[in-house]
Amino acid sequence: MRTYYDQDDHEGYEAGQGLLIRRLTKWAAAQGRELDPYAVVSALQFRHTSVDGRLTHWTAALVREFLLSYVPRTMSATADEAVLVPGTLRLFLRYLHETGLVDPMGDPPAELEAAVAAATDGFPAAMADERNFGVAKYWVMTAARKGIDPSDHEALNAFFADVREGRHSHDAELLDELVAKQITEQAERAFAQPAVSLPADAELADTAEASSIVTQLRKFVDWVGDGRALTTTGNLKLADARELVSLLDTGDVLEWDGGDKVYPVRSSADLPHLAILFELAKRTRVVRAVKGKLVRVAKAAPLVKDALALWTAAFDALPARGLLIKGSGWGPGYTELLDESLDIVLPDVLNTIYGLPEPVPVVRLAETVWLACVEHTYFDLQPSAEPMWRNGLVMEFRRLLGTLAEFGAVELTTGPPDPMYSSDLAGENPELPPEVQDRLRGALDASSVDLVTLTPLGVRAVRGRLLREGRVAPLVGDLVDAAPAPMLGALVDHYTPETAAAEISGWLAAHGGDLSLLLDAIRESPFRTRAADMFAVLVDALPDGGAVLRDMRTDPALGPIATNMLIDRGELDLGELDDRERLLGMTEQFLVLLEAAGPEGVSSALPSGELAGLREAILGSGHPDRVGLAELAEVFGPGPQAHPLGGLTRSRKKRRR
Structure with missing residues (x-):
């Protein structure tokens, strides 16, 4: 079970979505709680199509956006039909925390629960407001209002044909607004950045303190003092510019030799280094122009004192138009x-x-x-x-x-x-x-x-x-306080082997070197594929990882995973396995297939002539994954298996529960 998929990995994402919905549905049913599987599909799609694509990364802001913006825009349902959506999201978030799937960089459970409760009050109004609709939803809901069942594709196509012929009225002005809004709000997945390592902020602050830009900005602010007059075009006066070139050591040339004549600079805008510094000082808001006068910004005094913050603010101001062309606004x-x-x-x-x-x-x-x-x-x-x-x-x-x-x-x-x-x-x-x-x-x-x-x-x-920007940009050391399972899961999805090793080393150092905390988290994972990935990350990160891998061969929970890893790495031969290990290994493979391909994938792989014996052997293997074995029992059983989404529609008729 992965919690991050590339956008073009459609098969992987669909399999992960199906697995998560199956397990979540059974988990909720065991607690006597009702949920809407389509709401889970919507929540996963909301995160999968976001800028970062992390399915299990949730914050209070994301909760509000999902319930008050995304669902009203994309889910073709009335408020009454979507009444279970907020509660389903609450159950979904609880399940992520209980199973260790949650992204450790998200908000804590209490804040997420509070965000769901707060957004629930406004959810019906948001669902009913047509200004929140997407274009597709607008047309589906318009058809429904005219008595057309959206699940009847022929009737819906006929309706759209009538719309094109002008036989159905609609709010053209509102539709234009929705089209424009959809274009501007379309999220685009960004590349996930690898984890990086950085010196401590104290060391970086010393570096910033010694940087020329921090020194120059501070001197510039001091020079401004109680205020300096500007030219009518908003530039520094030439005399002031000459003074600043020397004071700030900008390296600008104040005059150049034309051969027969020396030509002095006629405007401060012709001094490129000083012009950039002047622009950055305004963009970082340590100074501002007021009625033809340049003055210091009093509220920026703490920023000017903090070298690291001042350097960063100046850096953030760089990628904006106007940095290369100053004063006259002309250039090649x-x-x-x-x-x-x-x-x-x-x-x-x-x-x-x-x-x-x-x-x-x-x-x-x-x-x-x-x-x-x-x-x-x-x-x-x-x-x-x-x-x-x-x-x-x-x-x-x-x-x-x-x-x-x-x-x-x-x-x-x-x-x-x-x-x-x-x-x-x-x-x-x-x-x-x-x-x-x-x-x-x-x-x-x-x-x-x-x-x-x-x-x-x-x-x-x-x-x-x-x-x-909401993108994935891990930093080694960020997960030192994270729970074991979420920490290992984040390493699987977003870290390189080198940065994962550094993160695990720091985590263990902060937790007394207790390796059992990490091994227990892997043992408790309800997903075999995720447990195997987490175990591989851990083994590869430890200096004595090979010994840990061999020791875990006899572990009741991790044994099948460790055995398969040893075989895959060429450290164990199939002939060295006893009958029990072979059976556990075969069961592990079926459980992995179940998670990766779903019940249909397992059914297609079953040998029809040996089904009864295989069922008895696998279900009696003693494999520790009881949830997975229960699903396999359903696959081995007679008759077709009902899918959690089967029989549910998004029509305007009330659904039967």
Whole structure:
């Protein structure tokens, strides 16, 4: 049982959804509680199609969004028909915590329960308000109001045909609003970032304290003092700019030699480094312009004192238009092109560097930046002019990386490019045009190229932005206080072997080195596939993992998993197993098949001539998974098996319970 699936893993997701609904339905029935399986489907789809895709990651804000926005938008049902949805969500969240499936970075159970209770009051009104509907739901509910059963596909298609012919009236203005809203609210899955390690915040604060940008911003705020007059265009006065170039050591050139004459700078906007600093000071809101005067922001005083917070605020202000073009608002066409796409391109570049294990060749990033700028901005460019524009934009991009390096966000080096950055250029790559692949192959064939990587400060800042966007961005050490099962589950879904080993080492150190806490959590998992994945992560992370694996061969709960792992790793031969181990191993395989393919998958794999003997052997094997054995007993039994979703419809007629 996984709690994270790639968006194109449709079969895996459907199998996981079916397994979770089967187990949850039986768990609720054992407690005498009624639930709506369609509400569980909706909750899983809500999380699966989200930006992060974590099925079991829930916060109070997500609970509110699901009950008051997502369900009213997507579930074609009246408030009366969906009356069980809030209670079902409450049961679903409780089940996740009870089985250890819950994501450890979500909100605690008490906060989730309170969020469900609070949203339940507003749920009927949200379901009834047509302004909350999605386009598909609007039409289905419109058909239902006109007496058409939405489950009758022929009648529904006939209704839509009548709509196209103009024979059914509808609220065109409302429909236009719903279409526009649906386009802007469409969630898009982002790549899950790997776990990272960072120094302690105290160490990062010392680094920020020594950074030039923090020093310059503080000096700038002090210089502003009680206020400084600005020009009529909102720029720094030229005399003040000259003073600041020296005070802040910006490196700007105040005059240049034209050969026959020395030309002085005529505007502060022509001093690029000072212009960027001035812009960042305003964007971080440590200063602001009021009635032609630049003044300090009193509320920002704590921010100015906190070096790490000030550095991060300045970094967060970087990906916005206007950073490359100052004052006059004019620059070369390729500079304007990059500047107009900066809010899209720069975060993507930083995310790419963040997620890669080796320094990235700048040329590889530059080519994708050019493609992205061309895609995001429409302009008519003659083919003969393209090389000049592309080269100019690449030059500006390299200058931008230099600014980030001065900032302390990236480190620029030179060296041989890692082969991983040219591995996708050997054959066809639909993501890159052929001419781009040719240029990259030539550039990456060099013995030394310009490379870029994030500094620890840059990693911390990028991770903070990823988290604010709701994305997966684990940090080694974040799970030190998590319960054992959720911690191991998170490692399975989102950590590399190296970062998982570091996380487990820190967790054990914080819990007295008690390995039994982790082994017990695996033993108690009601899902064999998840237990096997958690056990594999643990074994691979421990220095003596091999010994632990061999010791667990005789464990009543973990024995079948350990035995199969030893066989898969070539450390145990089938001939070394006794009859009991063989039977347990076969039962384990059927239980894994049951979780991965469902009852139908097991039924199709059963040998018809040996069914009675196989049933007796497996059900009497003594395997510890009692829940799974009960499901297998149903599969072995006579007659078709009812699916939890069978017989339920979303029509306007009241459902029978």
